[in-house]
Amino acid sequence: MEADLTLSPRPDHTGPAYQVIEPDSLEAIPAGRIGLWIFLAGEIMIFGGLISCFLLYRIAQGGWVADAAHVDWQVGTINTMVLLTSSLTMILALASARKDDHAGVIRYLGLTVGLGILFLMVKAYEYHGHIEEGFTPVSGMFWSFYYTMTGLHALHVAGGIVVNTVLLVMAVKGTLWARNGANRLEFAGLYWHFVDVVWILLFPLLYLSLKIG
Amino acid sequence: MNGAMEAQALPQTTTVVEEPHHGAGFLRSYVFSTDHKVIGKQYLAVGLLMSLIGGFMAYLIRVQLAWPGKPLLGWGFIPPASYLALVTMHGTIMVFFVAMPILLGAFGNFLIPLMIGAKDMAFPRLNMLSIWTLVVASTLLLGSLFLPDGAASAGWTGYPPLSAVPSYTGNYWGINLWLLALALEFSSFLMGGINFLTTAINLRAPGMTLWRMPLLVWLEITASALFLLSVGPLVGGSIMLLLDRIVGTSFYNPAHGGDPLLWQHLFWFFGHPEVYVIALPAIGIMMEILPVFARKPIFGYRTIVYSTIIAGFLSLVVWAHHMFVSGMDPRLATPFSIMTIVISIPFAVMIFAMIATLWRASISFTVPMLFTLAALSSFLIGGVTGIFLGSQAADIYLHDSYFVVAHFHYTLFPLVFMGGFAGVYYWFPKMFGRKLNPSLGLVHCLMTFVFFNLTFIPLFFAGFGGAPRRIYFPFGYDFLKPLQHYQVLATYGAILLLIGQLPFVLNFFLSLWRGAPAEANPWQANTLEWTIASPPHHGNFEHTPHVVRGPYDYSVPGMAQDWITQDKPVAQTSAAV
Amino acid sequence: MSSSTVHDSQRFYIEIWMWLVGLLVVGTVVVFLPVPKNLALLVVFAVAAVKAVLVVRNYMHLKAEHLIIYLIVLVPTVLIVGMLIALMPDIAFRW
Numbered sequence: 001m002e003a004d005l006t007l008s009p010r011p012d013h014t015g016p017a018y019q020v021i022e023p024d025s026l027e028a029i030p031a032g033r034i035g036l037w038i039f040l041a042g043e044i045m046i047f048g049g050l051i052s053c054f055l056l057y058r059i060a061q062g063g064w065v066a067d068a069a070h071v072d073w074q075v076g077t078i079n080t081m082v083l084l085t086s087s088l089t090m091i092l093a094l095a096s097a098r099k100d101d102h103a104g105v106i107r108y109l110g111l112t113v114g115l116g117i118l119f120l121m122v123k124a125y126e127y128h129g130h131i132e133e134g135f136t137p138v139s140g141m142f143w144s145f146y147y148t149m150t151g152l153h154a155l156h157v158a159g160g161i162v163v164n165t166v167l168l169v170m171a172v173k174g175t176l177w178a179r180n181g182a183n184r185l186e187f188a189g190l191y192w193h194f195v196d197v198v199w200i201l202l203f204p205l206l207y208l209s210l211k212i213g
Numbered sequence: 214m215n216g217a218m219e220a221q222a223l224p225q226t227t228t229v230v231e232e233p234h235h236g237a238g239f240l241r242s243y244v245f246s247t248d249h250k251v252i253g254k255q256y257l258a259v260g261l262l263m264s265l266i267g268g269f270m271a272y273l274i275r276v277q278l279a280w281p282g283k284p285l286l287g288w289g290f291i292p293p294a295s296y297l298a299l300v301t302m303h304g305t306i307m308v309f310f311v312a313m314p315i316l317l318g319a320f321g322n323f324l325i326p327l328m329i330g331a332k333d334m335a336f337p338r339l340n341m342l343s344i345w346t347l348v349v350a351s352t353l354l355l356g357s358l359f360l361p362d363g364a365a366s367a368g369w370t371g372y373p374p375l376s377a378v379p380s381y382t383g384n385y386w387g388i389n390l391w392l393l394a395l396a397l398e399f400s401s402f403l404m405g406g407i408n409f410l411t412t413a414i415n416l417r418a419p420g421m422t423l424w425r426m427p428l429l430v431w432l433e434i435t436a437s438a439l440f441l442l443s444v445g446p447l448v449g450g451s452i453m454l455l456l457d458r459i460v461g462t463s464f465y466n467p468a469h470g471g472d473p474l475l476w477q478h479l480f481w482f483f484g485h486p487e488v489y490v491i492a493l494p495a496i497g498i499m500m501e502i503l504p505v506f507a508r509k510p511i512f513g514y515r516t517i518v519y520s521t522i523i524a525g526f527l528s529l530v531v532w533a534h535h536m537f538v539s540g541m542d543p544r545l546a547t548p549f550s551i552m553t554i555v556i557s558i559p560f561a562v563m564i565f566a567m568i569a570t571l572w573r574a575s576i577s578f579t580v581p582m583l584f585t586l587a588a589l590s591s592f593l594i595g596g597v598t599g600i601f602l603g604s605q606a607a608d609i610y611l612h613d614s615y616f617v618v619a620h621f622h623y624t625l626f627p628l629v630f631m632g633g634f635a636g637v638y639y640w641f642p643k644m645f646g647r648k649l650n651p652s653l654g655l656v657h658c659l660m661t662f663v664f665f666n667l668t669f670i671p672l673f674f675a676g677f678g679g680a681p682r683r684i685y686f687p688f689g690y691d692f693l694k695p696l697q698h699y700q701v702l703a704t705y706g707a708i709l710l711l712i713g714q715l716p717f718v719l720n721f722f723l724s725l726w727r728g729a730p731a732e733a734n735p736w737q738a739n740t741l742e743w744t745i746a747s748p749p750h751h752g753n754f755e756h757t758p759h760v761v762r763g764p765y766d767y768s769v770p771g772m773a774q775d776w777i778t779q780d781k782p783v784a785q786t787s788a789a790v
Numbered sequence: 791m792s793s794s795t796v797h798d799s800q801r802f803y804i805e806i807w808m809w810l811v812g813l814l815v816v817g818t819v820v821v822f823l824p825v826p827k828n829l830a831l832l833v834v835f836a837v838a839a840v841k842a843v844l845v846v847r848n849y850m851h852l853k854a855e856h857l858i859i860y861l862i863v864l865v866p867t868v869l870i871v872g873m874l875i876a877l878m879p880d881i882a883f884r885w
Contacts, residue, residue: 045445048870
């Protein structure tokens with residue numbers, strides 16, 4: 001059986017010069033998508049490890065409820081809304097790209113970047129409030145975990161904002177379409193949704209679970 | 214380099230494929246290159262350079278132990294804190310900056326695309342980022358040696374509270390830089406792992422099914438996946454340790470509610486798979502070399518693949534055998550002990566497969582083959598002594614003794630150095646277009662093998678006698694005095710072992726510039742990298758290879774010659790060479 | 791070139807988003823309802839799990855992906871849970 005040599009020639013000679021669809025091997029998934037999922041597997045281990053440590057210490061120690069009372073669930077809920085919505089705008093950007101709706105891509109990608117920045121601003125406002133009240137990373141085990149986990153997450157959000165901004169600039173300048181634009185948006189989207197999922201898990205852990213009862 | 218290459222190029226590879234670097238300057242072609250072959254050589258350079266530094270540290274450690282309190286030849290007097298920094302840095306450098314760069318970074322990068330018939334890795338620019346991240350990491354780590362307070366000195370395992378509270382070690386930036394260097398090293402190999410896995414999944418040439426891949430590729434990608442899966446929790450844990458040191462959190466400080474044991478769990482959850490991340494590529498190298506110089510197919514190809522995957526999974530559930538006497542819950546000891554003994558089974562299978570490959574084979578004792586045999590026999594001793602340590606009752610006595618030191622040197626050294634050297638001697642012609650001098654190689658191999666054993670066998674006995682590791686001044690303890698002759702013997706071995714590396718250094722550099730030019734396939738091997746020029750052109754294969762057979766069709770009955778490359782069509786097999 | 795490009799409609803994505811917001815409200819409100827503590831905890835984390843799965847399946851298109859991508863996600867998740875359980879006797883129940 002003849003193998004189907006699907007070529008994606010790139011004038012700058014970067015990246016693989018061909019991708020092969022082998023009849024008896026795995027369905028051809030774009031290299032970028034596989035690579036990104038593998039990267040996310042590593043990230044699952046990192047955040048999963050931190051969350052596990054949080055859970056282990058939480059079970060071992062008591063008294064976190066008093067500290068956790070100073071974390072504002074309303075602000076947390078707003079931030080969760082912000083990030084969820086940014087996930088929606090991100091996927092809508094990808095859907096627009098698939099339909100060749102360039103204006104839609106710019107619109108939704110811009111919204112995603114904006115919402116991401118809003119998330120970080122709200123987070124900064126929160127941190128500022130905590131520090132004003134005297135709650136720093138050394139104020140107790142809960143606070144140590146709170147700052148570490150949300151801090152690492154915020155760094156990931158910032159990274160995602162940078163990537164999305166680069167793609168936005170490319171979209172505005174028109175250079176995104178020539179260079180596998182839809183694929184790049186897809187990969188950036190996978191990362192961005194992952195960052196959202198991490199927050200979906202962090203939010204109940206830090207903002208809700210210690211307020212029950 | 215170009216001139217020698219043109220003269221040796223076989224007809225089908227004289228046409229240069231795409232040359233985007235044609236006319237590009239030195240920097241773009243050799244320093245900031247995205248070509249996997251260049252990057253592989255850069256990894257090799259980092260690994261070999263760091264091995265000189267790590268080896269020198271080993272010399273200092275050994276001389277201090279043999280003649281404690283005396284100033285060291287070529288160095289001077291070593292204070293206790295410096296000794297601890299030495300053992301810490303020796304371990305860190307050897308594991309993270311020698312073993313992984315050589316076995317994974319160099320051989321993985323150079324060979325995976327060639328062996329599967331690809332033009333380059335899936336993400337060449339990410340590849341370049343990964344080597345440069347490693348270079349930055351190495352610079353940070355070596356820089357920490359020059360700090361006024363000294364380099365990291367809490368052991369390569371960095372246990373808190375010693376490592377968590379700066380005042381306990383007396384060094385602040387040493388351990389901080391150590392953590393940062395490790396974080397960068399982890400990122401480098403995570404990036405590499407993404408590349409290796411995606412490349413092996415996606416860029417195989419037509420006909421190169423998973424079951425026709427050379428074993429080295431299987432083992433490299435399993436190692437990459439294992440690293441990816443195990444390092445995450447330690448990354449989180451290291452962030453926590455760094456915050457303990459810099460910000461003053463108490464994740465690991467028992468005085469304020471932290472648990473030092475958590476670090477041990479996180480470290481060894483990674484640390485144990487890490488040693489298999491190192492072991493698997495080395496075994497892969499041996500499995501490539503054995504069939505070629507035995508002129509026989511590897512015995513049990515699929516069994517080896519299954520064993521590899523099983524060993525990979527098992528390695529994730531044995532970590533607490535490093536913690537039997539740590540004060541962890543004793544009920545955890547038995548399951549981990551059982552799993553540790555069980556994990557010896559897949560490795561035993563691999564060893565038996567290698568021995569079976571040699572059975573009734575037509576063996577050529579070339580330098581790569583000799584190193585492989587040396588590695589195989591020495592690793593066997595290392596593996597068997599691991600069983601003692603894996604049994605929790607025996608480990609109560611042997612933990613943190615020189616028995617452990619001897620055990621892990623008997624596993625790591627044969628794999629990393631003997632296996633690594635086997636790989637270097639075997640693929641040097643392909644990498645550099647020149648052959649290494651076999652006589653110097655023979656001297657190197659014999660000296661390495663003999664003096665390695667001389668160095669570490671005595672340490673088993675010292676460990677059995679109760680000698681603890683990381684002790685600066687053995688004479689301070691009466692019960693250690695009868696064991697001192699073992700330490701002296703080991704030190705003589707170590708000095709001779711280090712001297713024994715000189716033939717290699719000489720050989721390497723002499724051959725780079727004046728070695729005999731190498732043809733495309735000096736070893737008459739089957740895998741795809743031997744079907745193209747030595748060294749390969751940018752873009753590797755002028756025409757995409759179409760693979761029609763597995764990699765180990767040696768001495769197939771009825772064929773004119775005893776080897777046939779993976780891409781040679783069946784119809785041409787009746788023709789002579 | 792991509793084997794599993796999914797063309798869900800804009801409407802579908804917005805529907806998922808509405809589910810996510812609804813679940814967010816449920817999960818937050820239950821904290822303040824007079825229900826037993828363990829039930830509230832269960833609901834909160836179940837909601838989080840469902841939201842995560844919704845995003846991963848529908849926004850990250852895992853539902854349309856090849857088995858290998860499922861494995862790439864599943865194996866680390868199982869590992870983390872396994873590590874968490876293995877560490878419980880030692881770290882969680884020490885005090």
